[in-house]
Amino acid sequence: MKLTQTPPPDYANARSRRQRQRAAGLHPDYWYAVEWDHALRIGEVKEFTFWKHSVAIYRGSDGVVRAMENRCAHRSLKLSLGSVDGCQLTCAYHGWRYDETGRCVSMEHSLFGKKMPHVELETYPVQVRYGLIFVFMGNKALASERRIPEIPQWDNPDWGKISIDFTWNAHHSIIIDNTCDFTHAHLHRNRKPFTHAELTSLEAQGDQVTLTYDTQVGQGRFSKLLVNRKTTKTNAMTLGYQYPYQWSDTDQKIKHWAFVLPISESRSRVFFLFYFSPEMVKVPLLPLNVPRPLVKLIMPIAKRLIVHPLLKEDEVAVEAEQAGYEAHHDKPSPDVNPVLAAFQTLTLRKWDEYLASLSPRERVLETHGARPEAAEPALGEQPPARA
Ligand code: FES
Ligand SMILES: [Fe+2]
Known part of the structure; x- marks a missing residue:
């Protein structure tokens, strides 16, 4: 009997299809429901997480929901700790304020005679349907062609x-x-x-x-x-x-x-x-x-x-x-329902499609789960092959 347990492998180190499936994310080039529309009031900011990426969503005074990278460019505080001012989002710490395009438009403190630095955060397209807030985390060029299901x-x-x-x-x-x-x-x-x-x-x-x-x-x-x-x-x-x-x-x-x-x-x-x-x-x-x-x-x-x-x-x-x-995770998991195999194939194919769209370095970071620092490739090194 073996007393030690190892955590499940990340995607790059998975040895079985099941391990790969359970380490795979979902392709970001789709609209994802992130919150109920009624759960975000005017002037409120909240955090949601899409596959380990934190995002701030807030509703401006015009009632419109916006989504922004949840990281103040100054000291990386989560902007979801901040406040909504009109249609802008202000960081809780030194009051850097971001407009809906993600640009920092004002800093409450002295600039010490310097010009305001150009600072811009990532923003994400948002739609509200069926009482849900949907956010598009992937390639923005695809946001208008990808459809939320019709109901x-x-x-x-x-x-x-x-x-x-x-x-x-x-x-x-x-x-x-x-x-x-x-x-x-x-x-x-x-x-x-x-x-x-x-x-x-x-x-x-x-x-x-x-x-x-x-x-x-x-x-x-x-x-x-x-x-x-x-x-x-x-x-x-x-x-x-x-x-x-x-x-x-x-x-x-x-x-x-x-x-x-x-x-x-x-x-x-x-x-x-x-x-x-x-x-x-x-x-x-x-x-x-x-x-x-x-x-x-x-x-x-x-x-x-x-x-x-x-x-x-x-x-x-x-x-x-x-x-x-x-x-x-290393034990076999015999299954008889062919539905599961078909789902697994689709999930893995779509995740592989997403990984193929990344640079080799991004792919290494994405497939090495919680241990990206261990996965830093030497310059010019190829990412490790998957099982
Ligand atoms: S950390 Fe956000 S303004 Fe300083
Ligand atoms: Fe059930």
């Missing part, structure tokens, strides 16, 4: 909606695997969101994996009361990993999107948007649909009794899987 039902007042988020100590791939791997019905054996799942199709095309299960949807104590089985076919579900997002669809009437924010190798925030056709929401114990204007009144109850407790079960599992992976 036309979100603006339809008749559809019921549930927004919920969690920050979990788990790698993003563990979370996305969990949402589509219906072999885990056992975890939810009391709540029964899906039972007796049989995979009926699996297709990988471009940056998307689509799959269908024959399964019994929503057989739990409370969901049984609310789902109208006459109007809604609840014996199959379609799901997708539409990189880097995840969605599901039951008979065009029960749908969700999951937007994952990768924070680090072992931490992620996930924003779920669930939405329900008024045709499927039934009055408990009666063969009647809930009147359309009342569907939205049911949603907070469904969130509390069905969605939140169900996802708390997933929380326990994904965090335990992360801990298990960190303790036993």
Whole structure:
């Protein structure tokens, strides 16, 4: 028996596909949900982290949300410790003030007779949709062509909606695997969101994996009361990993999107948007649909009794899987669901695409995780080859 444990390898040193997957980030050339729109008030600044990069988001007096590198150019304090002045962000320490383009436009202290130095920070494009703030961290030239998924039902007042988020100590791939791997019905054996799942199709095309299960949807104590089985076919579900997002669809009437924010190798925030056709929401114990204007009144109850407790079960599992992976990353992990292999292939291909767009030095820093100083290549040296 071996008593010592080593931490999981970084991407450059991974020896198995699973180790590579669990060390891979998500490609920054996409829009990532970072916060709820309502959670950032006018005059407020907050921090979020995208794959170990800290970013300050703030809402100016004009109501517009802006995102900026979270590092004062002076002494590297986080600007999220500072304050919003009008539409500008002021550092907490010496009061350097940055405008929305990231330029330092004023310094509160004496300049000692010198000219104000030219200082400019990185800023990131921002969009607000579906009650979420999305930020584009990658190549800005691609920001306008990359699309946030269309959810036309979100603006339809008749559809019921549930927004919920969690920050979990788990790698993003563990979370996305969990949402589509219906072999885990056992975890939810009391709540029964899906039972007796049989995979009926699996297709990988471009940056998307689509799959269908024959399964019994929503057989739990409370969901049984609310789902109208006459109007809604609840014996199959379609799901997708539409990189880097995840969605599901039951008979065009029960749908969700999951937007994952990768924070680090072992931490992620996930924003779920669930939405329900008024045709499927039934009055408990009666063969009647809930009147359309009342569907939205049911949603907070469904969130509390069905969605939140169900996802708390997933929380326990994904965090335990992360801990298990960190303790036993070198053990084989036999899996039978082909969905997982297809997801792994897509995640790794996209991360490799991103790495290929970097300079050799940037690639070394990116793939050596928490030990970039150990990875400093000698001048002219090539980055180490991956397993
Ligand atoms: S550290 Fe920000 S102004 Fe000095
Ligand atoms: Fe689950």
